[in-house]
Amino acid sequence: MNGTSESIAVDGIAPVPIELLRERSPLNASRLNRAWHRGEIIRIMPGVYAESKRWQTLPPWARYLAHVHAVALKKPDAVFCGVSAAALRGVYLGRADEPVHVLEPLGSSRLAGRIRIHTGGHDRVIEEVGGTLLTGIPDTAVDVARSVPPIEGLAFVDALLRRARDPRPDELRAINESRETSRGRRNARWALERATGVPESPLESLSLGVMEAAGFELPELQVEFHLEGCVDRADFFWRSRRIIGEADGRIKYDGTLQDPMSAIMREKQRDSRLRRQASGLLHWGWSEVRDFAILTGILMSAGVPRPHRRDAALLATLRDLA
Numbered sequence: 090m091n092g093t094s095e096s097i098a099v100d101g102i103a104p105v106p107i108e109l110l111r112e113r114s115p116l117n118a119s120r121l122n123r124a125w126h127r128g129e130i131i132r133i134m135p136g137v138y139a140e141s142k143r144w145q146t147l148p149p150w151a152r153y154l155a156h157v158h159a160v161a162l163k164k165p166d167a168v169f170c171g172v173s174a175a176a177l178r179g180v181y182l183g184r185a186d187e188p189v190h191v192l193e194p195l196g197s198s199r200l201a202g203r204i205r206i207h208t209g210g211h212d213r214v215i216e217e218v219g220g221t222l223l224t225g226i227p228d229t230a231v232d233v234a235r236s237v238p239p240i241e242g243l244a245f246v247d248a249l250l251r252r253a254r255d256p257r258p259d260e261l262r263a264i265n266e267s268r269e270t271s272r273g274r275r276n277a278r279w280a281l282e283r284a285t286g287v288p289e290s291p292l293e294s295l296s297l298g299v300m301e302a303a304g305f306e307l308p309e310l311q312v313e314f315h316l317e318g319c320v321d322r323a324d325f326f327w328r329s330r331r332i333i334g335e336a337d338g339r340i341k342y343d344g345t346l347q348d349p350m351s352a353i354m355r356e357k358q359r360d361s362r363l364r365r366q367a368s369g370l371l372h373w374g375w376s377e378v379r380d381f382a383i384l385t386g387i388l389m390s391a392g393v394p395r396p397h398r399r400d401a402a403l404l405a406t407l408r409d410l411a
């Protein structure tokens with residue numbers, strides 16, 4: 090799991106990553122307005138603010154999640170959908186300036202400030218989670234797969250399937266094909282046909298998408314290796330060449346979940362065990378996937394089989410990730 094793209098939300102809503110300040114009275118509003126003019130706070134949306142210094146330290150995904158929470162504060166009856174519903178469930182890959190997506194039953198689709206209003210949605214299942222209304226996981230996954238580039242769609246759908254109590258990839262494909270509107274249907278098929286929920290982070294899913302688009306043999310996922318009484322589970326394993334691949338997010342070492350030095354020591358010991366059971370051990374991170382030519386070079390240099398032709402058009406849909 091990588092802290093720049095997937096926050097932690099198990100059965101509830103991903104918490105707001107920064108304290109949101111609201112205008113609760115005329116006097117309070119006047120004080121906030123003066124602080125805003127002094128640059129001490131930033132205005133997330135009319136009537137909702139956050140501390141400027143803290144805001145500058147947030148990664149793009151966290152800023153976006155804060156925008157979604159700000160809309161929820163201002164519009165408690167809003168029904169969130171698409172990437173906004175995914176963000177509330179702890180999954181977001183993209184830019185901080187993405188609109189906040191909400192459903193309304195009537196009227197016309199439109200952009201109102203930072204809010205993208207989608208009409209209709211009568212065929213979506215709406216859930217209330219922690220007092221917030223949003224589309225159910227299956228509908229959210231299909232909506233996102235229809236609206237983002239295919240390789241990103243795979244990362245979103247895998248992550249959402251991991252959050253579903255009864256993950257069924259076939260259900261998502263059926264929803265996509267049965268929707269009244271065909272807009273985005275074809276775009277979604279690539280991700281929905283491949284999503285399993287087995288990859289344990291968006292980075293792993295994105296890596297798989299790049300591997301396939303670049304023509305490499307696809308590896309086995311989450312293979313267990315046993316040595317010295319330890320069980321080590323590898324992200325990727327090319328059994329034909331006995332090569333192990335690891336997609337490493339930064340959250341392991343940033344102190345969020347564990348002491349960084351202890352985590353690094355355990356990772357070195359784990360790598361030592363894996364190297365003794367494989368012909369090669371590869372590591373890569375977000376920067377190598379963002380610039381997929383680097384990941385391609387890593388795999389080629391290690392001798393990962395590449396039996397298929399490169400799909401340049403599919404690779405071109407992978408936009409820069411935040």
